[in-house]
Structure formats: C-alpha cells, structure tokens
Amino acid sequence: MKHVTILGATGSVGRSTLDLVERAPDEFHVEALTANSDVAGLAAAARRTRARIAVIADDARYEALKEALAGSGVEAAAGASAVADAAARPADWTMAAIVGCAGLAPVMAVVERGGTVALANKEALVSAGALMTSAVAAHGATLLPVDSEHNAIFQCLEAHALERVRRIILTASGGPFRTWSREAMAVVTPEQAVKHPNWSMGAKISIDSATMMNKGLELIEAHHLFPVGTDRLEIVVHPQSVIHSMVEYVDGSVLAQLGTPDMRTPIAHSLAWPERMKTPCESLDFAKIARLDFEAPDLERFPALAVARRVVDANPAKSAILNAANEIAVGAFLERRIGFLEIVPVVEATLERYDPPVPAALEEVFTIDREARIFAQEWIEARAF
Ligand code: NAD
Numbered sequence: 001m002k003h004v005t006i007l008g009a010t011g012s013v014g015r016s017t018l019d020l021v022e023r024a025p026d027e028f029h030v031e032a033l034t035a036n037s038d039v040a041g042l043a044a045a046a047r048r049t050r051a052r053i054a055v056i057a058d059d060a061r062y063e064a065l066k067e068a069l070a071g072s073g074v075e076a077a078a079g080a081s082a083v084a085d086a087a088a089r090p091a092d093w094t095m096a097a098i099v100g101c102a103g104l105a106p107v108m109a110v111v112e113r114g115g116t117v118a119l120a121n122k123e124a125l126v127s128a129g130a131l132m133t134s135a136v137a138a139h140g141a142t143l144l145p146v147d148s149e150h151n152a153i154f155q156c157l158e159a160h161a162l163e164r165v166r167r168i169i170l171t172a173s174g175g176p177f178r179t180w181s182r183e184a185m186a187v188v189t190p191e192q193a194v195k196h197p198n199w200s201m202g203a204k205i206s207i208d209s210a211t212m213m214n215k216g217l218e219l220i221e222a223h224h225l226f227p228v229g230t231d232r233l234e235i236v237v238h239p240q241s242v243i244h245s246m247v248e249y250v251d252g253s254v255l256a257q258l259g260t261p262d263m264r265t266p267i268a269h270s271l272a273w274p275e276r277m278k279t280p281c282e283s284l285d286f287a288k289i290a291r292l293d294f295e296a297p298d299l300e301r302f303p304a305l306a307v308a309r310r311v312v313d314a315n316p317a318k319s320a321i322l323n324a325a326n327e328i329a330v331g332a333f334l335e336r337r338i339g340f341l342e343i344v345p346v347v348e349a350t351l352e353r354y355d356p357p358v359p360a361a362l363e364e365v366f367t368i369d370r371e372a373r374i375f376a377q378e379w380i381e382a383r384a385f
Pocket residue numbers: 007008009010011012013014034035036037038057083096097098099100102103120121122123146147148199200201202203204205263
C-alpha cells in the first residue's frame with residue numbers, strides 16, 4: 001500500500017493522477033488532497049478516495065468545504081499554510097501539481113521531510129533552482145520529473161551517466177501558433193491560445209505553450225534536473241508530440257521515449273517508479289502516425305525561447321523573475337488586459353528593471369517572486385494597453 005498526497009488535485013494533472021490512483025484502490029491510499037478554490041471538485045475526490053484530509057487554499061471557502069465533507073470522515077482545512085502543512089504530512093509519494101510559484105512552499109515541505117516528489121509544478125523548480133536541488137540532496141528527498149519531456153529524459157537516462165551524454169534534446173510541439181505570422185498572433189484571443197493541438201491542459205500552461213515560454217521554463221527545469229551544461233540542452237520542434245524528448249550519448253546513440261500525448265503515462269511512470277504499472281493509455285499506432293516531423297524553433301516569432309536562454313546561466317534570481325513576470329503577464333492576457341504579443345515584453349521589461357542579488361535562502365526567492373510581480377504589474381499598468 002502506497003500512501004499518496006496530491007497537491008493541486010482538481011487540476012488537469014491532479015485529475016489524471018486521481019484517475020490512476022482510483023483504478024488501483026488496493027495499491028494506493030490517499031493521505032491529502034489540495035485545491036485552490038474548487039470546493040465541489042475537491043470534496044468529491046476526497047469522498048471517493050476516502051482521503052484523510054482535504055485542504056482548500058482559499059481561506060474564505062473553509063466553511064463550504066466543511067459542509068461539503070460533512071459526515072465523510074475527511075478532515076477539512078484551509079489556507080496557503082494548511083496546504084504546506086498537508087504536504088509536510090508523511091506520505092510515500094506526493095504529486096506536486098499546483099500551478100505556479102504558489103506550489104513552491106508545499107514542494108519544499110515535501111523535500112524537507114525527505115519525501116518523494118513527483119514534480120509537474122515546473123514553476124517551483126524554475127523559481128528556486130539550485131536551492132531546491134541542494135535541499136533535495138541535503139534531506140535525502142527524491143525528485144521524479146513528471147513534465148512529459150523531463151520524464152522522457154529521465155527514462156532515457158536511467159543507468160547511464162551524465163558525463164556520457166553528448167546532448168539532451170527537448171521536443172516542443174510548437175503550440176497552436178507554430179505556423180502563424182507575428183501579425184496574426186498579435187490579435188489572437190485567450191480562447192484561441194488555450195487550444196493546444198495535442199495536449200489538454202490547464203489554462204496557464206496552455207498559454208505558455210502558445211508563446212513557447214513553456215519550452216523556456218522547461219529548458220531551465222532541465223538545466224536543474226540534468227546538469228549536463230546548457231550548451232548541451234537543445235530544443236527541436238516536433239509537431240506530432242509523439243517523441244517526448246531524447247538523449248544523445250557520446251557514441252552517437254540517440255535514445256527517445258515515445259507515447260501518445262496522455263499525461264497519465266509520465267504520471268504512472270513516477271507513481272510506480274522504479275517499477276512499472278498498467279495504464280489505460282492508448283498504444284501508438286505507427287502506421288497511422290506514418291511520419292514524424294522536426295524543425296528548428298523560430299526565435300524571431302517565439303522570442304520567449306531566447307529570453308529563457310539568456311536567463312538560464314545568469315544569476316538564479318533572474319529565473320525567479322522570469323517566472324513571476326510570466327505568471328502576471330499570462331494572467332493579464334487571460335483577463336484581456338494585454339495582447340498575446342505583449343506577454344514576453346512584460347517578462348523582458350521586468351528582467352531588465354529588477355536586478356536583485358543571488359538568493360541565498362528560500363525566503364529571498366519568495367521576496368524576489370513577490371517584488372517581480374509588482375514590477376510586472378506596474379509595467380502593464382504604465383503601458384495602459
Ligand atoms: P491546472 O490549472 O489545471 O490545475 C492547477 C491546480 O493547482 C488546481 O488543482 C488548482 O486548484 C491548484 N492551484 C492553483 N493555484 C493555487 C494556489 N494559489 N494555491 C494552491 N493551489 C493552487 O494546471 P495543470 O495543467 O494541471 O498544471 C499543473 C502544473 O503541472 C503546472 O505547473 C504545469 O506547468 C505542469 N504541467 C502540466 C501538464 C498538463 O498536461 N496539464 C503537463 C506538464 C506539466
């Protein structure tokens with residue numbers, strides 16, 4: 001019996017995780033489930049799985065959660081610190097599927113108890129970087145990558161040493177605007193931008209895929225998970241999303257992980273690791289796929305990639321700033337306060353205006369994150385789009 005906790009249980013990755021856990025009730029027991037504001041979704045999942053505790057981050061919804069859980073025997077709690085407290089409770093495996101830097105404190109709570117974190121929440125690692133990876137080492141925690149690219153790389157790296165790697169190739173779908181001109185992208189709506197061609201995901205990561213900032217964040221994520229040197233991290237656009245990423249060794253061998261675009265495969269890989277478990281994911285039909293295409297990313301049409309490249313080896317504060325400004329810009333785009341092509345300029349302006357020293361502790365990362373959000377917000381307001 002594996003005791004599991006799911007942070008961000010009501011989201012796209014959280015629901016896929018619940019699906020796997022609920023298919024094997026004899027193998028998994030749910031310790032804690034958390035969500036931001038979806039009381040009904042959280043309470044229903046907690047009742048179904050007989051979780052010990054359900055936590056809603058939004059304090060104002062505590063009474064509603066208690067009511068929704070009445071008579072179920074599931075404990076209710078509310079508030080951001082209660083989410084981190086839930087993460088700190090003993091569990092064998094914790095899915096980190098909160099979106100954004102809001103997930104950083106809960107992830108660190110798991111790391112500090114020496115737990116196993118299945119990391120979907122890339123923004124936490126991008127913001128905290130080496131502070132997180134060194135805490136993982138110091139506390140004997142285990143970090144399992146769930147992001148499909150990083151999970152693919154992790155699978156291709158097993159039993160091989162990093163020094164024998166020639167390069168790591170992250171694949172990118174190119175998003176919904178892969179073939180679009182800048183002129184056409186200038187007027188896209190949030191509804192158009194959230195429609196990913198291959199994956200069904202939460203709103204924020206869908207917009208990140210459309211700007212390709214997602215691949216920028218993933219470059220920084222890969223840099224921390226697989227320290228081979230950033231000159232060995234490459235990005236190739238692969239529109240079919242069949243190859244999830246590749247590792248090339250010094251002898252010229254390239255190993256790839258393939259699969260249908262279904263997050264339950266990488267989630268199951270991390271859930272069963274180091275074993276394997278069955279999933280209902282469809283098999284690839286190679287004859288139907290017929291061909292796999294590849295192209296170089298276009299840095300002119302997708303400047304987010306160049307911005308992330310500049311940041312990855314800079315002062316780690318810059319990665320936290322990039323992430324925070326991007327979260328604010330994506331939020332502003334979803335609220336129709338800025339245009340699609342203004343997202344990356346907000347990030348660039350914030351990176352330019354704000355230059356804090358290298359963060360030496362997690363508290364400093366939280367301060368940088370908070371201040372970068374203020375800078376980004378001010379820049380958006382001053383531009384008055
Ligand atoms: P989502 O928006 O569908 O779900 C986000 C979850 O986080 C929800 O449960 C929500 O309640 C919770 N949440 C949001 N804000 C919170 C806050 N302030 N405090 C506490 N909880 C909060 O997002 P998603 O698509 O499931 O993505 C989750 C994470 O996984 C992101 O970091 C994303 O980049 C990453 N990821 C997602 C996919 C995918 O296929 N969806 C693939 C790879 C990586």
